[in-house]
Amino acid sequence: xxxxxxxxxxxxxxxxxxxxxxxxxxxxxxxxxxxxxxxxxxxxxxxxxxxxxxxxxxxxxxxxxxxxxxxxxxxxxxxxxxxxxxxxxxxxxxxxxxxxxxxxxxxxxxxxxxxxxxxxxxxxxxxxxxxxxxxxxxxxxxxxxxxxxxxxxxxxxxxxxxxxxxxxxxxxxxxxxxxxxxxxxxxxxxxxxxxxxxxxxxxxxxxxxxxxxxxxxxxxxxxxxxxxxxxxxxxxxxxxxxxxxxxxxxxxxxxxxxxxxxxxxxxxxxxxxxxxx
Amino acid sequence: xxxxxxxxxxxxxxxxxxxxxxxxxxxxxxxxxxxxxxxxxxxxxxxxxxxxxxxxxxxxxxxxxxxxxxxxxxxxxxxxxxxxxxxxxxxxxxxxxxxxxxxxxxxxxxxxxxxxxxxxxxxxxxxxxxxxxxxxxxxxxxxxxxxxxxxxxxxxxxxxxxxxxxxxxxxxxxxxxxxxxxxxxxxxxxx
Ligand SMILES: [Zn+2]
Numbered sequence: 001x002x003x004x005x006x007x008x009x010x011x012x013x014x015x016x017x018x019x020x021x022x023x024x025x026x027x028x029x030x031x032x033x034x035x036x037x038x039x040x041x042x043x044x045x046x047x048x049x050x051x052x053x054x055x056x057x058x059x060x061x062x063x064x065x066x067x068x069x070x071x072x073x074x075x076x077x078x079x080x081x082x083x084x085x086x087x088x089x090x091x092x093x094x095x096x097x098x099x100x101x102x103x104x105x106x107x108x109x110x111x112x113x114x115x116x117x118x119x120x121x122x123x124x125x126x127x128x129x130x131x132x133x134x135x136x137x138x139x140x141x142x143x144x145x146x147x148x149x150x151x152x153x154x155x156x157x158x159x160x161x162x163x164x165x166x167x168x169x170x171x172x173x174x175x176x177x178x179x180x181x182x183x184x185x186x187x188x189x190x191x192x193x194x195x196x197x198x199x200x201x202x203x204x205x206x207x208x209x210x211x212x213x214x215x216x217x218x219x220x221x222x223x224x225x226x227x228x229x230x231x232x233x234x235x236x237x238x239x240x241x242x243x244x245x246x247x248x249x250x251x252x253x254x255x256x257x258x259x260x261x262x263x264x265x266x267x268x269x270x271x272x273x274x275x276x277x
Numbered sequence: 278x279x280x281x282x283x284x285x286x287x288x289x290x291x292x293x294x295x296x297x298x299x300x301x302x303x304x305x306x307x308x309x310x311x312x313x314x315x316x317x318x319x320x321x322x323x324x325x326x327x328x329x330x331x332x333x334x335x336x337x338x339x340x341x342x343x344x345x346x347x348x349x350x351x352x353x354x355x356x357x358x359x360x361x362x363x364x365x366x367x368x369x370x371x372x373x374x375x376x377x378x379x380x381x382x383x384x385x386x387x388x389x390x391x392x393x394x395x396x397x398x399x400x401x402x403x404x405x406x407x408x409x410x411x412x413x414x415x416x417x418x419x420x421x422x423x424x425x426x427x428x429x430x431x432x433x434x435x436x437x438x439x440x441x442x443x444x445x446x447x448x449x450x451x452x453x454x455x456x457x458x459x460x461x462x463x464x465x466x467x468x
Binding site: 007010011012014015038039042043045046047048049050051052053054055057058059061062063065066069070142145163 | 301302304305308312313316317320321326329330331333334337338341401402405406409420423424425429430444445446448449452453455456459460
């Protein structure tokens with residue numbers, strides 16, 4: 001047997017796809033050919049590499065997601081009942097399922113079909129509103145996961161929840177409120193820091209700006225203080241200078257933080273020279 | 278393999294259809310069967326534990342979100358790995374950062390430091406990991422899929438959009454390149 005032939009058979013050999021005769025022929029070739037033999041050996045060695053196991057938290061996070069999802073289905077059903085009618089247009093109502101789970105399944109199905117065949121739906125005249133509503137529902141699912149994780153007992157789970165908020169493009173007020181609550185009250189410095197970082201992407205919302213100013217006022221950790229100072233200076237909120245001065249008036253303030261306050265005021269054009277006058 | 282159901286439990290395909298029909302709880306069974314295998318898939322590709330855990334979470338999230346794309350008769354593993362590959366593409370596009378693979382792989386090598394394995398075997402394993410990490414991404418993936426994830430060549434072909442013959446060629450080329458890199462690292466001459 002030549003090497004060329006051996007190479008052709010090697011993948012099948014590796015996948016146990018050769019009959020015994022072909023197999024022993026190939027192994028005979030290996031006996032006399034170091035190059036082919038080593039290729040087969042590399043495959044064997046590869047199979048001996050072990051891998052680490054996932055952390056047990058992975059299972060817990062999955063549970064949180066599934067619960068949030070199921071809870072979301074229930075909530076949607078309640079909302080539909082209290083709002084009196086449904087948002088389903090007349091041409092659909094005939095076969096729109098009554099069970100919330102199926103309703104949601106239909107929605108997601110429509111979303112996917114709709115993305116592919118949007119022009120068809122447009123032709124039916126009801127597409128735009130319907131599609132944006134359906135997109136909204138999928139979007140809410142991500143928010144629910146973020147919210148549910150931010151309420152967990154363990155700090156690492158809450159951290160995950162904060163990180164999930166990055167996957168939400170346009171958060172509703174509930175997610176923003178949860179992030180702000182976290183940055184103000186979470187007992188873990190890591191989680192508060194992460195929440196401050198996450199809120200940066202939502203700094204165009206007035207409620208977020210207001211919340212960040214308040215958070216700085218009650219913050220005791222130098223790390224989080226610095227993160228909040230940087231954030232308020234970067235977004236150039238009009239209340240930033242006031243909040244920084246107020247913080248600077250605290251005599252127990254750590255030196256590094258005080259320095260940051262002064263730098264921040266400089267950047268805002270409110271340095272010592274300009275505001276001492 | 279991990280995904281093999283026992284006699285009295287329904288197979289993956291049946292479970293996924295149930296999820297699709299509104300029984301979201303059944304996804305937990307699929308999670309129990311596949312999350313480790315998926316985690317290993319990502320860990321071997323990226324060497325990044327945290328990213329791998331996030332990605333596993335994202336795969337199951339996407340299974341809910343896109344469950345209507347699962348059709349009766351589809352091979353569940355192939356469908357799952359298709360989602361897994363998309364999730365990884367999106368994840369690293371979003372981060373738009375290069376993962377420091379080599380460091381990651383060295384860290385991932387800790388599992389080989391288990392007592393009872395000889396020093397030489399551990400060093401060999403570490404070198405092999407480094408060689409794997411140096412392999413171009415497509416080649417690393419085809420090796421991971423065929424060697425570790427136990428996918429058949431037909432499944433890999435469906436996943437990568439090529440026929441079985443092409444998969445075999447890819448596997449062979451990847452293995453050959455791996456051996457060459459390994460020889461360089463270990464200081465042995467590649468013949
Ligand atoms: Zn040969």
